Amino acid sequence: MARAAGVSQPAVSRAFNPKASITKEKRDRVLAAARELGYVPNVFASSLSKRSSKMVAVISGNLNNPFYSESLQVFVENFQRTSRQVLAFSVQDQQSSDEVMMEALRYPVDGIVMTSAKVTSEMVKLSEGLGIPVVMFNRSVPGTGLATVQCDNRAGGAALARRMAAAGARSFLVLRGDPQGSTSQERVAGFRDTLAALGRLDLEEIEGGSNYSGGYAAIMSRFNRPAPDWPDAIFAVNDIMAIGCADALRGNFGLRIPEDILLAGFDGIREGQRHPYRLTTVRQPIERMVSETLDILDQPDGGESSLRLIPGDLIPGTTVKARGEFL
Amino acid sequence: MARAAGVSQPAVSRAFNPKASITKEKRDRVLAAARELGYVPNVFASSLSKRSSKMVAVISGNLNNPFYSESLQVFVENFQRTSRQVLAFSVQDQQSSDEVMMEALRYPVDGIVMTSAKVTSEMVKLSEGLGIPVVMFNRSVPGTGLATVQCDNRAGGAALARRMAAAGARSFLVLRGDPQGSTSQERVAGFRDTLAALGRLDLEEIEGGSNYSGGYAAIMSRFNRPAPDWPDAIFAVNDIMAIGCADALRGNFGLRIPEDILLAGFDGIREGQRHPYRLTTVRQPIERMVSETLDILDQPDGGESSLRLIPGDLIPGTTVKARGEFL
């Protein structure tokens, strides 16, 4: 390619580097020849000497959960805008993310974003050794000093508890997700503690898969008992489970929401705000969380051990209302 | 690293290559040292000499359309399984995919999958010159000889038309998506031609954004007219639009589906089969389509100009029924 354009090989490199010192004339000549020959600079070779690949690994949970696909979409948009690319990994629901992360580390990515994970400290060590910054997105791993960007799950859970209590609910059902997940734990903790402080102790907790079917199935089995034993209010730890709940409650038990039973979710996914649902929920400000993540990755030190706790937005919705509000 | 383990550099390379000739003893020693030092082979450097990066670019439409996120999920799973990775790109709804594809070509990926695209022939030339195989997924570009994996959209549209006609519908509304998109065009063509053959000519076509809001908004504006002017049946070119339609029809006009109006979609996304919808639709067999795509990419010649037309599965659903069926 270099000799095809009649220039030296470094000249080609400079022609494609906007801030290199080269005469406009020569640059144009190179660029023209490149177009002619269908030449495109090879990012890999470049990364080998520059030690920056312009690639960021994003390891997410199953993309059939809208929260993950929405997040990924925002990540891709934002990285693309800064001419970086997303190397996408997905970790199956119950799978350990260590193997996946190991796979990601084989690529000299400029950073790793984990939106779903049970990371072991060995992996953290490994990534540190390789000098690859890791940011936990919507996940926290207490032991490690990993940089974390997270919605204030505890406060969000608390807000929903207050709202449900204010609406007059007396018996509560909490539908937890992955018991290992920090997200689920924190939301439930905030919810539980707040109810306790309010003196509402009739609280039952059950678990379900952290997806639509999990929410649906949990309702099917719990509402198998006779009606007097049904709760007033349900808090599902995320919207997609709440949607599963809503469909099961309406479709199989003829319950109206919120007239017969209150329901709240968490995440604020688009789907949850559509006509049939209008969930009362807490929205995770994904855009903001993503830009905080980029910010951390752009820091020279990889933003080590910085914790960014971002408040969620309470969306009133229509699935939690006081009797007075709808009677 | 090589001298840290007390071996030559190629020995390290061989240790990590399962089918290289090296004594088990030496391999173990290298692997042990690697674990110790936190060493991981660099895929980029490897790709530089092997001319295979183990990366495939997947360029998709907005991931907030479940069809794209479901497809991406399947791609990621399948590639991960064969220890290849997905470099994810997203092209905005009306944006040209040329720039995005250009960006992708800078990475020496082993292939490019386009799930949404208006590719120009220049780009095709460029990718050919670079020896990077391109597969169109759920899209066809007539002029170019690009490898294509596609559901039989025309046949699917035809099947839905027959079903709606059989259910007794007399006036039809077709909600098209992106007018440029081959997918939308083919589905509508199949639908339209079949109705014509059946002698049902009362068919109106309108356009909407190819997403939830597009479907919702289209209904809101079309049903502004008085009721006698409403159609019997609606065919939305994809499920996410159909879901928007359903929500708008029920929520704002009090219409029941299928009692008052018939509705059909296309794609067979999960969401469309949930309780509130149960869309009559044609499922694109994503798993099958993805494995066909991998198959093409694995072929030495990049599967040039092979067209794989895969039949869709008609899902009966509950949104298209003859009067007799529900009276």
Next chain:
DNA sequence: TTGTATGCGTTATCAA
């Protein structure tokens, strides 16, 4: 089976 030498395509260093 092993090590030496070379090349992959780019950037960084240095001298011109």
Next chain:
DNA sequence: TTGATAACGCATACAA
């Protein structure tokens, strides 16, 4: 501003 040269980390051809 330029060009020659040496890395970058790995894989392969070849000789041992």
